[in-house]
Amino acid sequence: MKTKPTLLAGILAASMCLSASGADLRIWTNSQGRQVNASFVRIEGENVVLRTADATEHRFPLAVLTAEDQAFAKAAKAEAAPAVSANMPAAEAAKVVDTLVYNGIMSGNEDRVKSNRAPLKGFNPVSTDDHFVRRVYLDIAGRIPNFEEASTFIKSSDRNKRSKLVDMLLETDGAKTHLYNYFAEMLRVKDDFEQDNVRGTPYIGWLKEQIAKNRPWNEMVYDMITATGKMWDKKPDGTYNGAAGYLLRDSGMPLDNLANTLTVFIGTDVACAQCHDHPFADWTQRQFYEMAAFFGGTTTRLGGRDFANGDRGKVLMEEIEKMVAANPELDIRRLRNGIQNYIGANRAAVKDRGASTLKLPHDYKYKDGAPNEMVSPKFVTWSPTDTETPAYKGATDENIRTKFAQWMTHPENPRFAMTIANRLWKRAFGAGVNEPVTNIDDPSNSTNPELLKHLASEMVRVKFNLKEFMRIVYNTRAYNAEVTSENIPMGDKYYFQGPMLRRMSAEQAWDSYMTMVLDKPDTYKAPLQDLYAKSIDLNLDTVDAKTVLIKYDAFRKMAAKERALMGGSLDDVDDMMMMDKKTTRPTTTKKEDVAATDGPGKIISYEGLRLMRAAELPQPAPGGHFLTDFGQSPRNLIDGSTKIGNVPQVLMMMNGKAQKMLTSDESPILRTIEKVRDPSEKVDAMFLSILSRKPSVNEKDTAKRVLGQGEGYANMIWALINTREFMFIQ
Template identity: 40%
Template structure:
């Protein structure tokens, strides 16, 4: 037997939702008489997996156990989640489960039962890759006899491109990512973030890059964060602090905060770190000077206007200046400063000691750029709010509700439903070095996540102690991507727009001052010509009117997404950000990207009408839809119905559902009619 048996017992009270009274523990004995108190997790490839009380899982050769224990292992049903990917992962998940269980016990509540394989596979696909699994993906999982299949599917999904698409949707809503802002296209910003997620760049490095980026938007997509609020330092700082630190400071922008320790002066001292940052491109772009002569040489007035628009886009840049020019507002009324006084930057530190003020100033280093200091301070592992905020956000991302709500207000972590859990999640984020995939991997391997969803309606202000995830409606992107999956299957993940590189190549002009007027004129004319060609190359472009359902040559080659009845069947992440007002995505709650975290999952009459009569349901029911083709290929009515249920719900129909559906088909109902019925059920649009 392995030698690592002397383990700390401090965590031995509650493990992975299992009671500490030996109810599921037994004493295992090896062939040499050594004993181990553990719970059975399963047998695989001649090894038995046993989990001890602190959550660590041991892999032991089955033939090294005593004869009696070998016989027991072959007959026991695995408790809990089956075999994890690695022992350390199981231990990390168990620690979270212990804290959740302690919170439930304190509230005199019990955890929900474990979710079935059918419930789990649909949920984990929706939560990690943002779409329902296909019929084949569902059957592959359900029919897999492996005791470690849940851990394996989590790992596979985390490595998929669908994971990147789904996480991009979340951050696009959080960061107000829009195709058009400041009268320019922000495609390079979107492509930059998508690449960061594909590269699994740690969250602290992603945010550091956004805070410290400089240069043109066309050349450095990371500048998009600051340029989204070009010329609005104070508004941008307020959003930055609430989004990334959960600091509720918006009131302090105009006066001392009435409900938190923030003062208006502190807010301005933080804003001063951006006082030497220019986001209009007017001060540093010396090449822009003298452009009037170049524009005049173009002659045609329409051409001149196009050139002005082109130059404005090129001037959109983040630049560092040599002087902090921030001053106190004209209406500043507190005695510690006067209106118009220069503001010296000061960083804030948090203190959870209730005998001290929560926010205290830190000294500023004079040998570093101001914005760089701010970026280092905010994203530091030692900043207690940075890790806690993203950990709380990711928890809500897959459980449906945060440990602390709202996620933008973490001024008092002890006001959360489970302070010990919240602090532990923050520590886990730091331990995992802000690796979002690894963090979500731990969460999805918890027994808390793999329990049945809580289906009763939550009462406002009533604490939720996480007996399982909450039943929740799909986000607009999950619903759309699931519709597309029904029509074209897993191929929906293949199309990537890469609009940023196309747009930058068409628009970028070198006006740094080295080019002659004639050379600049030539660049401008070439860029204008390229602009005319760009519209048809972007994702979401209107389809050719001649294409009424059949695939174009580009679609067949995989260069463009399929188009059916005017709907571009690409992932929501590859469509316009946001979509037009009457699109399925907007009708189902996709935000207009003007306010952070403003996506809605509230139901509405227009949503019901779209489900009943919209383009999406018509496309799903067409004969060239994958879900219909697959059902039609089955040999009997029973198998056809079963195929549809697996495609829509990741489960087989219950006996009454099967008999009713078969009877309806025999009485003239078509498969298209049945897809309409299943698409309009409550079960389809909810994450169970």
């Protein structure tokens, strides 16, 4: 939207008192003779951007200036990015980013012309308030705003309301929940690990806790790489050792875990190099094994000598079977498998055994090594000068795994800060400066190398504070622009003239439904999982059969209670047994004991669906759930979600349980509408609750006709949530 000349007159009049100090300031005159002291920033299409002495940027049509000033602006060069100070406010830091984005847009026009696409004139126009409020809620809090949140923002006349909203949202529980969803997909977090019958509960709790504390990213990753012991071990500060879950997620698969580590944390896709030299990158198979050697002295499964020379487990099971066999009411075959799995879960622990024992594969075929040759740990480099940086020289710990963590998370590692910065940029804009985000081996091939380099330096400047980094990104002019809805041809670069038009993720769609159903969905939390850690832990070297049975009963009781609370059948409680501590006589647990709701949160259900945010539900959701149908990652691959539409989604939107919730009598949308008397305002309330905007004149007329019919409100709600506008972020 273009600024009117009358607005320029106001800007000029308000700025007349400003000093003309500063070599870059000059007097600008409009066609009405009004003048202002300001510096030239850049031209954006038909607009000119000037900065007054109070550091405020103003945009208005170039045509309102005198012919002399127009000629000066057209001849002037765009302002270079200003220097960044250590404690620069987010708004100022965002301007530096915008300068680099704008320069990238201009330099990228040559490529657009070559591909027969019209050159860009600069940033997209500034988005409307209704588009912005919906977008920023979805991007930061992971859900649409409710009626009150949307209407309050749109009505506000505060000129700083956008930056204030960003600040507010970054502090909400929703922001923490949404960031957890992102990392859970990236790290393949699951309730049930594929190996060792281990549940990821302590790992999930730890990850959520780190995000809630706004723990610096480098510290979080360092803990994940260096953690030792079991996930449920208690640390000196009373917290659980959940960080060990990162390595235990790939227990018994150290090479796969290393490939995932390099891909996720330093943007290097080297999976191919496990078996042969990489066909499209400079990575060799030997280099991969040299990196893997940093974990060559680490095990994720206790066994052998760690389990009383291997005989302890056999003796223990014999004693347990004798005790269980004494009670004919119990099915020993069914219990045997469960108890063996329960004991086996306690073998899942991270432990360092000393020096690396990793060898090259038996079929190694390259000249730089021999089959079965021992491999020494060695860091990879991207340029000849890398080894002279503090990241390489500062990694000195005697423990080779800790040494790897020191190197990888160091602020001057060539890829660590760049990778997370690029990922968070894509999270806001729909595309990374470098694509794919899993491979940044050559940053010079990115869309805007200077921008990518600067974002990495900003991540270091804010000391890996993800909240502060996101504050900068969401304050940029680029993010505040209208979305780009044009199709970007495959292989073409995107220059970030605004965010890309995107479909909601499965979690955003579900959490938006929860907003319309619950109004304030962050109120509802899943029960605490502390019982899991208490009931699963065994000391395999000292535990006796009686203790195993008592703790196993507590574990099964906890698991059944959790399933019941999260929507499972109470039949899961059947055949549970409890060992009386005094008589060691098995007894049956009552179903009503399991059905009681524990924990600090309140759980509401609708036809078997638990009404909580996606992060509070099973990880990932079971098959047939709304989240699964809408593309939630099964957490087997890094970034494994999908946003491709399909028939189950259509059926879910039209006739599913989630859709029925919105049109029930208890729907917050209907309750909001009932509070409004005027029919016209009822329609406004409905549109604001679902699309975060007021209806057009034609939409309002149509809605009034529909609302006059039977079940009009339910039909109108159904129609709005099935629109393309609802499912897309614009």
